[in-house]
Amino acid sequence: MTNELVLNEIVASWQEHAVAVPSPSLADIHRRAHVFQQRVRLWNAFQYLMGAITIVSYATLLFAHPSVRFGIAATLIIAGCLFGMYRMHKERSSRSVPADLGSLTCMEFHRTELLRQCVFLLRSWRYLMLPLPGIAVLMLTQRPNSWLPIGEFVVIFTLMVLGIVTARRRQARKLQTEIESFDAMAQR
C-alpha cells in the first residue's frame, strides 16, 4: 500500500469514526446557560454580601469606639477590602465572558490567556497588602506595652508575602517561557 493510500485510509477512518459521546440538545444548552448565569449572579451576590458585612462590622465598631485614629484604621480596612473584592470581581467577570473566543486564532487566544494569567500572578500579591495600612494603624493606636507582638506580626506577614511573591514569580516565568515560544512560532 502506498503512503498516500495509507494516509487516505487514516483520514477516512477518522472522519467516519463516531465518538460515543452525546451532544447536548438546545434545551440542555438553555438550561446550562441559565445555570451559568445564576452561578455568576450568586458569586456577585456573595461578593456584595462580604463587602456589606465588612462595612457594617467596622462601621459598628466605629460608632462603638469613636476616635479619629480608629476611624482612620476602620476606613482604611473597609476601603482595602472593598477594592480587593472589586478587583477579584473584575478578574472573574472578564474570565466568565470570553467575547473573543471565535474572533481570535487559537494562538492569539492562548497567548492572551497566558498573558492574562501571567499579569495576574505578578500583580495579585499586591491585594494582600490592601488591608495592611488599616491593620497597622489599628495596632499602633492600641498603644502596646510591648513591641514584640507587632514585630512578630510584621515578620510573619513579610515572610508570607515574600513566599507568595516568589512562588508566583516562578509560575509567571514558566508562563512567560510559553508566551515566548508562541512568539517565536508566530515569527516563523
Add this chain to the structure above:
Amino acid sequence: MTVVLQDEAVLEEGLNRDQLYEQVARDFRDALARLARGYESDPDKCRDLLQEIHLALWRSFDAFDGRCSLRTWVYRVAHNVAISQVTRRRRGTTPSLISLEDFEVLSTAGRLDDHEKTLDRQRAMERLFGLIQKLKPVDRQTILLYLEGLDAASIGDITGLSAANVATKIHRIKSILIRQFKKRDRNDE
C-alpha cells in the same frame, strides 16, 4: 466528512442564535465529539468538555459577524474552549507534552507491537487519539484539523500559524502517521 456551511446564506437568512446553533450542532456533531475526545480520554471529562464547547458556541453566535467563515469560527471556539479547559484543569499535574518534531524522533519506541497481528479500526483510532493527546496544543490543533480534512490555509486561519509553518507540520504529521500505521499494514499481510 467535512461540512462547510454557506456562511453568506446564514447571515442573509438572519438565523437567530438558536437556529444557528442547531444547524452547527447538527453539521459538526461528530467533528466536535472527535475534537473533545482528542483533548480528553476520560469519558466523563470528554462529555463535560463537549458540553462546554456547545455552550460556548451557542453563546458565541451573538458575536458572529461573518468576518471569517462559520467553519473557522466553530473550530476556533471549540479549540479555544478545549485548550483553556484542559490546561486550567491539569495545570501542574499534566505530564509534559511533546512537539511533532520530538514525536518523530520518539515514535520508533511507540510503534505497534509485533504481536498485534490484527488491529481493527477501533483500536487504530484509539491509538491515534493516544498519539494526539501527547502533543503540544498547537500541534494537537493542527493534526485534529488535518484529520478533519481541512486544507493548510484553513488550518492557518484557525490556528494562527503561517502557511509555511502549517505545511511543515502537516508534512511531519503525515510522516508520523505513515510510520505508525504502515506497520499495521505489514502485520496484516
